[in-house]
Amino acid sequence: MSVGFGNWLDERIGWRKVWDAIFLRKIPKVNWLYTLGSATLFVALLQGITGILLTIYYVPTPDHAYDSVVFITTQVPGGWFIRGVHSWGASAMVLLSVLHMVRVIMYGAYKYPREVTWFTGVGLLLATMGFGFTGYLLPWDQKAYWATIVGTRIAGVAPFIGEPILRIMRGGEDLSAVTLARFFGTHVWVLPTILLLFLGFHMYLVIRLGISAVPGKEE
Amino acid sequence: MNEKERQEYLEQYKKDKEKGVPFFPDILFKDAVISLVIFIALVALAYFVGAPLEPRADPADTSYTPRPEWYFLFLFQLLKYFPGSLEVIGVFIIPSAAIILLIALPLIDRSAKRHFLRRPFILGATILSVIGVLFLTIQSNREIPPPLEVVGGDQTALLYTENCAPCHGPSMTVPESVNLHEVIAQSEHEGMPAWSGDLTSDEIDALAGFIISPAGSQLFTDNCSECHEVAELVASNPIALRESIQLGLEYEPHAELDIPNWSTSISQEQQTTLLNFLVAPDGQRLFATNCAPCHGQSVAFAGGEEQLLETISQGGMHLDMPPWREMLDDSELDLLARYVTDPNSVPEGAETFQANCSSCHGERIPSSEDLETARQIIAEGGGHEMMPVWGEVLTSEQLDALVTYTVAAAEGTSVEVGQELYSQNCALCHGEFGEGGPNPSRAGDIIFPISTEEYLKTRDDFTIRSIIAQGQPNYGMSPFGSVFGGPLDDEDIDALVTYIRSWEANPPVELPPEIVVEVDEDTVALDTEQIYVQLCAQCHGLEGEGGIGPSFEDSQFQDTRTDTQLLNAINLGHEATSMISWGDVLSVDQINEMVALIRRFGSPSVSGLPTPEGVSFASDVMPIFEAECAACHGNFGGWDASTYTSVLGTGNNAPVIIPGDPENSLLAQKMLGTHSIGAIMPPAGLLPEDEIQVILDWIEEGALDN
Amino acid sequence: MEEKEKNQLSRRNFLAIATGAIGAVIGVVMAVPAVAYVIGPALQRRTDENWVRLGSTSKVELGNPTLFKTIVENQTGWIVTEEEVSVYVVTEDGREYIALSNICTHLGCRVRWISDQGQYFCPCHNAAFDELGLVVTGPPPRPLDRYETKVEDDQLYILLGG
Structure with a gap:
């Protein structure tokens, strides 16, 4: 029955080919370090799910942000879990992507023919940092507020473009409701879009080119 | 490839x-x-x-130490190494370069070699980067101490955070026996401003206390701040402070209050912490509150620091003076007693004194008023003074500060320096002895004496220091402090203050004749009528009839102004009129009296001269007792000067007051020196005559509790 | 060779099942809190019954419904709102008190006591209730709601919530 349905569907959307290409492709002998990329992807997925769940209750205004976060953490069933995983997942994500990157450098995996995979990887790392920076402000607690004051001011030091960048980041002179709203927008719309684009491209290249083998001593 | x-x-x-x-x-x-x-x-x-979730964001809380998330800490730390205009390197150039290098990595390393051992350059660079980031992150965690907890009302902590923390971090340790007050007030090291310009003396003491005992400041905020200001307590008597905590509810001013029993609600250790905070190691202030009531303002001590420390710590027990009657015969005792009473009468006593006493007393001859007491003290030796055991009252920091101050003050060097500076900078206008004279920068104006007891008692060192440093542009005095463009640095000003202060004990004897003429023969201080005649009458008329200024006899003038308005008018002056601000010339008390005088001009039945009123115990007598006597009397047994009942009822030879009969009241005799037993009171010397007169009048009028 | 192939195959099967199992575990551990998280507040009922003081019983006129108003704090999510509760209190003998909601049971308009006619009148659809809240005329499906009452120290309380 299920085989029959599989055939029926395959005739129409051709999923078997995709399945074979993704899951049945041959992989050179690799070690455990090669799981770092997948692990990062897993955490990204987790962040996506918990992040979406958080937006159900979170309200991005200075009046309500803090209260809604407290509400999530203390009142909503499982709220502490969702927020805890999201918060720690952010750290895990940064840590894993950096480790993954170090592995790639060490094995020379960014070399021919995988240069573009590397470019997209760097893009993903920067997007991850962007997530970390924008997500930090959202709870609107002391740490969030003052770290963002400092963080945006640091950006403002850049020559010539610093001042406009600072204003654009803050949405004005000061850290305000405008800042919170745009950080929220960036965190849940802009960066996920960028991340998905880069991630799709990254994965496509990984599947198309295959992951690099562990280089031998002579290579 | x-x-x-x-x-x-x-x-x-x-x-x-x-x-x-x-x-x-x-x-x-x-x-x-x-x-x-x-x-x-x-x-x-x-x-x-x-x-993690911290308290709600508070844009008003500037004391918060911001820290980014851990994965940005290395960047945060990097900025520390690029101060000032170099900041752009740390903020922009290095991160941008790093990102560009990272992106361009496949374009840079294009060789076919893949194994990391065959790519030593990339391997090295990667390891270095990782180590660098790790190092910066760790360093950042080590360097930034946890944010300073400033709980709502901890004013001192706030003061510290605002003024000191930017350079010194959230806490600092100071070596022992540093006079913190002096360091803070006068800037001991490079780059540190002299805070005496911006902070009050009390604030500086609070800061010094905070630096030594930050936990004490917290305890203060938690326990005391609801009723007390920091400034109020740091300026008060350490013995009283200690009692208030240790006696708990038995401490009288706390007795009726609905407060916890401090003696049990805070632990012994916390009590010490709290006291360390409140009694800052400010030698000068410690001396003024603890020693001056008995020893007087002038500091004299011949021994070394260690000796002094021992003396102060052991207090009344310190006198390991042997009973000399066991070693000397009667004639020698008599000789010594006579010598210390009046050295000039028996010059031959000097030899005996040298032989027996100088090893402890130095050249300073302990002065005694009458022969009998002197003889008794010498004969019996030992603890004949009611000096408290300061070692139990003060902390070691405070003792050190007190000793340092006393020794330095006793050396008198700054007085000499001050005198020199005074004659160079001040004498031209203020006179060689601070007697004042015509104001050279304002025709028709006179400069008032600054060497009177009145003047010196009503101004603390901080005020005098500020006046010298900032000048009094209203009166034509230019600023002398180097901070304000003058020629004197803080040390010079301090020496000057010390010199001016030295007048307080012995006001200059020889006042120039023209001033003496203006001043009443009997009192150095001017009374209100004299001030009126000299200052106000020029514009308002001798009888308050008016002139340049409004008439005080005018009932409309009197009716439309409250006392406060009058006081403010005198204190601050009226802009755009020739009424200048007298607040710097007259004390608050003088202004208050002046307001009363002006009021009397308004009631037609009374002439400009007031009729003396009865002396009030509460408002006239008690303040004198509190200021002059209560430091010892009340704490150490004997006569207790703290309340009306105790004033009349206590004393080793009670009663000390016979209502209506000042001559036979022991208190009066002690004050006047007409007594037959014990030392003159206060030990520092006679009270000002007007104060003595108030007390005599009060006894004369029946020693009422009015 | 065949043996090896077979081993290989059973190993693959095991790995596939194990992978699936791990996925299932993670999925369940995520899904349970996630579902609770989403539907949790929706399922929470207001359970906090509390007695609210209306005022002194002496204010209630015998045989004439008296309007009491009281402010009740209402927490929804993290926002606390204040709500005014209006109650008509009726007593025949000064011992038994009946507290009637002033909300019409038809569509929730506020009813008003018209003392001339001895009726509560709802302005929305001309419904009328008698003194004890029973429907006299109009569309309301049931009498006015009643609150449980109690008297303590001459103070009248009604039970809200529950």
Whole structure:
């Protein structure tokens, strides 16, 4: 029955080919370090799910942000879990992507023919940092507020473009409701879009080119 | 990588791939295992640690030490190494370069070599970067101490955070026996401003206390701040402070209040912490509150620091003076007693004194008023003074500060320096002895004496220091402090203050005749009528009839102004009229009296001269007792000067007051020196005559509790 | 060779099942809190019954419904709102008190006591209730709601919530 349905569907959307290409492709002998990329992807997925769940209750205004976060953490069933995983997942994500990157450098995996995979990887790392920076402000607690004051001011030091960048980041002179709203927008719309684009491209290249083998001593 | 190498690589990879395993399930299983491990870790973190959440963002709280998330800490730390205009390197150039290098890595390293040992440069650079980031992150965690907790009302902590923390960090340790007050007030090291310009003396003491005992400041905020200001307590008597904490509810001013029993509600250790905070090691202030009531303002001590420290710590027990009657015969005792009473009468006593006493007393001859007492003291030796055991009252920091101050003050060097500076800078206008004279910068104006007791008693060192440093532009006095463009640095000003202060004990004897003429023969201080005649009458008329200024006889003038308005008018002056601000010339008390005088001009039945009113115990007599006597009398037994009943009822030879009969009242005799037993009171010397007169009048009028 | 192939196959099967199992575990551990998280507040009922003081019983006129108003704090999510509760209190003998909601049971308009007619009147659809809240005329499906009452120290309380 299920085989029959599989055939029926395959005739129409051709999923078997995709399945074979993704899951049945041959992989050179690799070690455990090669799981770092997948692990990062897993955490990204987790962040996506918990992040979406958080937006159900979170309200991005200075009046309500803090209260809604407290509400999530203390009142909503499982709220502490969702927020805890999201918060720690952010750290895990940064840590894993950096480790993954170090592995790639060490094995020379960014070399021919995988240069573009590397470019997209760097893009993903920067997007991850962007997530970390924008997500930090959202709870609107002391740490969030003052770290963002400092963080945006640091950006403002850049020559010539610093001042406009600072204003654009803050949405004005000061850290305000405008800042919170745009950080929220960036965190849940802009960066996920960028991340998905880069991630799709990254994965496509990984599947198309295959992951690099562990280089031998002579290579 | 050339074409051949590329082909070779692709072929090699193809072979590798064929030897390999399918992604599902072999590889995916590994991924799943790692994912599970990470997932468990995240769940555990969420469960056991939870997501951090600090208090709600407070844009008004400037004391918060911001710290970014850990993965930005290395960047945050990097900025510290690029101060000022170099900041742009740390903020912009290095991170941008790093990102560009990272992106361009495949374009930079294009060789066919893949194994990391065959790519030493990339290997090295990677290891260096990782170590660098790790180092910066760790360093950042070590360097930034946890944010200073400033709880709502901890004013001193706030003061510290605003003024000191930017350079000194959230806490600092100071070496022992540093006079912190002096350091803060006068800037001991480079780059540090002299805070005496911006902070009050009390604030500086509070800061010094905070630096030594930050926990004490917190205790203060938690326990005392509801009723007390920091400034109020740092300026008060340490003995009283100690009692208030240790006696708990038995401490009289606390007795009726609904407050916790401090003696039990805070631990012994906390009590010490709190006292350390409140009684800052400010030698000058410690001397003024603790020693001056008995020893007088002038500091005299011949011994060394250690000796003094011992003396002060042991207090009344310190006198290991032997009973000399066991060693000397009667004639020698008599000789010594006579010598210390009046050295000039028996010059031959000097030899005996040298032989027996100088080793402890130095050249300073302990002065005694009458022969009998002197003889008794010498004969019996030992603890004949009611000096408290300061070692139990003060902390070691405070003792050190007190000793340092006393020794330095006793050396008198700054007085000499001050005198020199005074004659160079001040004498031209203020006179060689601070007697004042015509104001050279304002015709028709006179400069008032600054060497009177009145003047010196009503101004603390801080005020005098500020006046010298900032000048009094209203009166034509230019600023002398180097901070304000003058010629004197802080040390000079301090020496000047010390010199001016030295007048207080012995006001200059010889006042120039023209001033003496203006001043009443009997009192150095001017009374209100004299001030009126000299200052106000020029514009308002001798009888308040008016002139340049409004008439005080005018009932409309009197009716439309409250006392406060009058006081403010005198204190601050009226802009755009020739009524200048007298607040710097007259004390608040003088202004208050002046207001009363002006009021009397308004009631037609009374002439300009007031009729003396009865003396009030509460408002006239008690303040004198509090200021002059209560430091000892009340704390150490004997006569207790703290309340009306105790004033009349206590004393070793009670009663000390016979209502209506000042001549036979022991208190009056002690004050006047007409007594037959014991020392004159206060030990520092006669009270000002007007104060004595108030007390005599009060006894004369029946020693009423009015 | 065949043996090896077979081993290989059963190993693959095991790995596939294990992978699936791990995925399922993670999925369940995520899904349970997630579902609770989403539907949790929706399922929470207001359970906090509390007695609210209306005022002194002496204010209630015998045989004439008296309007009491009281402010009740209502927490929804993290926002606390204040709500005014209006109650008509009726007593025949000064011992038994009946507290009637002033909300019409038809569509929730506020009813008003018209003392001339001895009726509560709802302005929305001309419904009328008698003194004890029973429907006299109009569309309301049931009498006015009643609150449980109690008297303590001459103070009248009604039970809200529950």
